Amino acid sequence: EVQLVESGGGLVQPGRSLRLSCTASGFTFGDYAMSWVRQAPGKGLEWVGFIRSKAYGGTTEYAASVKGRFTISRDDSKSIAYLQMNSLKTEDTAVYYCTRDLYSSGWSEYFQHWGQGTLVTVSS
Amino acid sequence: EIVMTQSPATLSVSPGERATLSCRASQSVSSNLAWYQQKPGQAPRLLIYGASTRATGIPARFSGSGSGTEFTLTISSLQSEDFAVYYCQQYNNWPPEVTFGPGTKVDIK
Secondary structure, three states: OOEEEEEOOEEEOOOOOEEEEEEEEOOOHHHOOEEEEEEOOOOOEEEEEEEOOHHHOOOEEEOOOOOOOEEEEEEOOOOEEEEEEOOOOHHHOEEEEEEEEOOOOOOOOOEEEEOOOEEEEEOO | OOOEEEEOOEEEEOOOOOEEEEEEEOOOOOOOEEEEEEOOOOOOEEEEEOOOEEOOOOOOOEEEEEEOOEEEEEEOOOOHHHOOEEEEEEEEEOOEEEEEOOOEEEEEO
């Protein structure tokens, strides 16, 4: 069974940093791109970005709203994906979901598996 | 950026009735479209991908159609567990981007 467990959320002041982790199990982690999707309280879903598998270069892509501030990385030996969030803004307050794609391709296409999410609150 | 719109924002339906949800893309996304269901306090669940293929374990009462810029999710006979928010989502390979629609809430009439 595929499982994704996010951790690392919490309350952080504007301008500070936070790192989220997504620990995966139940599949060959290194074969899949991993994505982050967020949801502000009471709002819709927003794609944050993804990291390709090593087979596709392990490169990353980001939404314009977080580009230059957020960094996604992965440790295939530990089956963990990370989301490093710097220069946080109040508008980054959201539940952050880790997701795994339907296909083991080099792209973020369809999100078949989701974690339970971790809440990040940016407030002074 | 490709912008996704959904209509209606809220759909009130009686159990057993048919529900039709619409999703429109600001430019063609071919068939690179998915539908998700989200219930309060839960993560979204993939229902449909490739515009019309049901994901594993999704009941046959859910169906998707469309291509290009106009898409539809149909729930043929609403069950109590189907009352939720539904999102459409497109992906584009170049430039790489993923966008979601704002959602349609299906509630009990």
